[in-house]
Amino acid sequence: MSETIKINIRDLNLHAGKNHILKNVNISVPKNKITVILGPSGCGKTTLLKTLNRLTDLNPEIRVTGSIQIDEEDILHTTSDIHDIRKRMGLLSQRPYPLPMSIFNNVAFGLKISGRRRKKILHKRVEHYLRQASLWDEVQHRLREPAISLSIGQQQRLCLARGLAVDPDIILADEPTSALDPVSSAAIEEKFIELKNNYTIVVVTHILRQARRIADHVVFMYMGEVVEQGPAAEILHNPQMEKTRQYLNGAFY
Amino acid sequence: MKERPIGPKIFSLNRYLKDRVGETWMIIAFVMVLLLPFIVGAGLYLKSRILLQEHSIWTLLVSGNWNPQKGEFGLAPFIVSSLWVTALAVLIAVPVSLLSAIHLTQYARKWFLNAMHPVIDILAGLPSVIYGVWGVLVVVPFVKRLAEWFDISVSGYSILAGAIVLAIMIIPFILNILIEVFRTIPEELTEASLSLGATHWQTIKRVLLRKAVTGIISAVVLGVSRAFGETIAVLMVVGNVVHIPKGAFQPGYPLPALIANNYGEMLSIPRYEAALMLSALVLFSVVLLFNFASRIAIVQFEKRV
Ligand SMILES: Nc1ncnc2c1ncn2[C@@H]1O[C@H](COP(=O)(O)OP(=O)(O)O)[C@@H](O)[C@H]1O
Ligand SMILES: [Mg+2]
Numbered sequence: 001m002s003e004t005i006k007i008n009i010r011d012l013n014l015h016a017g018k019n020h021i022l023k024n025v026n027i028s029v030p031k032n033k034i035t036v037i038l039g040p041s042g043c044g045k046t047t048l049l050k051t052l053n054r055l056t057d058l059n060p061e062i063r064v065t066g067s068i069q070i071d072e073e074d075i076l077h078t079t080s081d082i083h084d085i086r087k088r089m090g091l092l093s094q095r096p097y098p099l100p101m102s103i104f105n106n107v108a109f110g111l112k113i114s115g116r117r118r119k120k121i122l123h124k125r126v127e128h129y130l131r132q133a134s135l136w137d138e139v140q141h142r143l144r145e146p147a148i149s150l151s152i153g154q155q156q157r158l159c160l161a162r163g164l165a166v167d168p169d170i171i172l173a174d175e176p177t178s179a180l181d182p183v184s185s186a187a188i189e190e191k192f193i194e195l196k197n198n199y200t201i202v203v204v205t206h207i208l209r210q211a212r213r214i215a216d217h218v219v220f221m222y223m224g225e226v227v228e229q230g231p232a233a234e235i236l237h238n239p240q241m242e243k244t245r246q247y248l249n250g251a252f253y
Numbered sequence: 254m255k256e257r258p259i260g261p262k263i264f265s266l267n268r269y270l271k272d273r274v275g276e277t278w279m280i281i282a283f284v285m286v287l288l289l290p291f292i293v294g295a296g297l298y299l300k301s302r303i304l305l306q307e308h309s310i311w312t313l314l315v316s317g318n319w320n321p322q323k324g325e326f327g328l329a330p331f332i333v334s335s336l337w338v339t340a341l342a343v344l345i346a347v348p349v350s351l352l353s354a355i356h357l358t359q360y361a362r363k364w365f366l367n368a369m370h371p372v373i374d375i376l377a378g379l380p381s382v383i384y385g386v387w388g389v390l391v392v393v394p395f396v397k398r399l400a401e402w403f404d405i406s407v408s409g410y411s412i413l414a415g416a417i418v419l420a421i422m423i424i425p426f427i428l429n430i431l432i433e434v435f436r437t438i439p440e441e442l443t444e445a446s447l448s449l450g451a452t453h454w455q456t457i458k459r460v461l462l463r464k465a466v467t468g469i470i471s472a473v474v475l476g477v478s479r480a481f482g483e484t485i486a487v488l489m490v491v492g493n494v495v496h497i498p499k500g501a502f503q504p505g506y507p508l509p510a511l512i513a514n515n516y517g518e519m520l521s522i523p524r525y526e527a528a529l530m531l532s533a534l535v536l537f538s539v540v541l542l543f544n545f546a547s548r549i550a551i552v553q554f555e556k557r558v
Contacts, residue, residue: 055444060362087450097441100463100558109459110449146557159445166449 006031006170006200007052012066014044014051016059021047023224025066029217034192034201036211036232039221040252045204046094048221049172052202053089054082070170087114090163090199092173096155098147099162103139106147106158110166125165132195133161134187153184160191171195173203177210189214208248212236220244294537301531304524313531319495321519326528328535333497334412334505335536338487339480341416341501346424346476351469354431359457366432373432377425385489388418393490400502410492413501418486423476430475434468435461463558467551474547478540484509508536 007029014022022044029035037045047056054075056062067074075085087110099106107126116122126143130136135157139150147158156176163171173192177185192201192214205211211218215232220239228241239245246252304313304326316327357366396417397409438461446456462469492504493514512529520526 050444053444053448055447058440058443058447083447083450083452086448089448091445091448093441093445095441097439097445099442099446099460100466109446109451113449113451113455113459148558162445162449 003033004031005029006070007202008067008069009052010067010069012048012051012064012068014047014056014065015063017061021224022051025221025224025226027219027226027229029200029202031200032196032198033216034196034203034214035217035219036215037202037204037219037221038206038208038211038247040247041206043221044224045221046174049091049174049202049204052170052172053086053091055086057082087166088168089170089172090160090166090168092156092159092163092171092176094175095179096152096159098150098155098158101147102144103147103150103158104143106162107165109162114166129161129165130158132164133157134191135161151184153180153187156180156184156188157191160188169199171199171201173201175204175206177205177207185210208236208250220247222247290541294534294541297530297534297537301527301534304527304531307524313528314535317497321522321525321528324524326524326531328508328528328532330495330497331506331508331511331532332535334491335481335507335509337412337498337501337505338415338419338491338507339477341412342419342423342480343473343476345416345420346427346480347473349420350424350427350431350472350476353428354435355457355461357432358435359453359461373425373429377429381422381483381486382489384418384422385486388414388486388490392417396502403502405502407502408492408504410490410504411502412491412498412505415487415491415505415507416501418490419480419483422483422486423479426479427472427476430468430472431465434465434472438464466558467554470547470551470554474544477543481540481543482509482536484513488513508532512536 005028007027009025009027009029012022012025013020025048037048039045050056051064052068052075056064064076066076068076070085070088073080078085099109101109104126105112107129108122111122111125116125127136127140130139135154138154139158142149147155150158156179160171171192177188180188189210192203195201196216203214211232215236217230218232218235219229220227220235220241220243222243228235228239228244235244236248239248308326313326313328314332315329316325317329318325318327319330357369392414393409393411395409396411396414397407399413400407400409400411442460442464443456446460447453451459487507488510491507491510493506493510494504495506496503498505511532515525516529
């Protein structure tokens with residue numbers, strides 16, 4: 001029954017200037033499962049995902065302490081190249097932000113960055129990842145068109161394909177369906193369930209029903225703290241903490 | 254019945270009238286603004302028409318002979334000078350502004366960017382005659398020295414001096430736009446690129462600069478338009494010698510300087526006024542066409558990024 005822990009967050013604290021944003025966060029993310037992070041707006045979910053990807057490095061005001069073990073390597077205190085660490089995680093944001101280039105080049109971007117430029121191989125890889133994101137059929141005849149000519153739902157799947165193309169083993173998604181129509185949202189959810197065989201997936205959401213549909217593991221956060229975490233069935237149906245119960249009953253968002 | 258005096262009715266009629274009058278004035282103002290370029294253009298054309306009836310426009314534009322007393326009005330020396338000074342100024346100003354904007358928005362601390370804003374605004378607001386004086390005191394001697402270094406003996410009053418002064422004058426304007434352009438690119442785009450393993454510099458080169466391309470075009474257009482028409486500061490350092498300049502150390506005589514130096518004097522010479530009006534028309538048309546072309550370019554790029 002023992003599951004492998006893919007990401008192990010210990011005593012994580014994050015300060016931005018005088019604000020204490022993440023407070024003593026401890027989270028265990030199981031491998032090849034979908035972990036859903038729930039919590040009201042402003043509780044630090046986005047900040048947590050950015051910390052995982054070391055995007056918090058961009059802001060000189062932010063101080064992070066504690067440890068984040070991924071496959072036994074503490075990515076906060078490592079000698080590994082930060083760009084390689086980021087490539088181990090694909091990132092989906094709240095709205096799709098396609099790169100200002102063609103559909104093809106969006107997916108090829110990560111590959112080209114890491115020096116793979118052979119045309120034939122690139123084309124094969126791009127097709128592969130577009131298929132993985134269920135976008136190939138819709139775009140195969142317009143690969144050279146600008147990515148912004150796609151619909152929002154297609155753009156989000158393109159962002160997924162582009163993230164998968166750098167061959168990560170973790171997918172981080174921050175409310176990935178909040179800007180999408182129901183059909184596109186369902187497509188993304190299905191994709192996650194399909195992808196979890198090969199990836200460890202962390203999804204932030206504020207949609208309870210979405211959590212019920214896709215979560216294996218649930219983390220509930222409130223005001224920068226983890227209130228409760230565990231298997232989805234336990235947390236969603238039989239929460240131990242009063243705050244979690246209130247949230248699940250829709251007392252606050 | 255006390256509640257229904259006729260007051261409100263008059264009041265509302267009054268309001269209605271004000272409203273209509275306001276609307277009419279707004280339309281008039283709007284149409285004026287729309288027509289202004291045409292009025293200016295038409296005025297310049299009418300004033301220069303006599304000259305255009307006697308010589309073909311082409312001869313006037315490409316001829317290098319400027320002898321008003323003999324009735325020769327070749328504008329080439331002035332057009333070439335203007336092109337030289339503007340091109341050089343933009344060539345200096347754009348890279349400097351672009352690198353500064355990238356530094357300020359991507360690498361510098363926030364407080365530093367905030368501190369720079371008033372400085373840039375002050376530089377943008379200085380009267381151009383101050384830049385001219387500064388150019389005479391600093392830039393002209395500098396260019397003289399620079400030329401000596403190349404074993405060329407000149408006064409320093411030159412195309413290059415004009416271009417440097419101009420560059421410094423337009424940098425604040427270009428920089429202001431570019432800072433805004435880079436600041437309005439969503440942070441998530443940078444994060445997306447970084448999360449794919451790109452370095453910060455790769456992100457700037459391959460993603461942010463592409464995203465900024467229409468903004469950069471707008472900034473360059475503004476720079477060119479200002480530089481092409483700038484008069485006083487350039488006129489003070491550029492030498493004002495009528496000839497077709499063959500190098501950056503040579504003096505030049507740009508179109509705005511020609512008009513400013515000579516309008517109102519020597520107008521007794523036949524066709525002289527018409528020639529000056531024609532040079533104004535050339536100046537006006539170049540700026541207009543350039544802006545028009547750049548709008549087309551921007552629309553094209555906006556579809557792509
Ligand atoms: N760079 C920052 N500087 C200061 N405060 C920040 C910064 N980023 C986020 N915050 C604050 O941290 C808290 C958590 O934000 P966020 O992680 O976006 O929450 P969530 O994604 O759960 O809505 C918010 O109160 C927000 O105002
Ligand atoms: Mg958020």
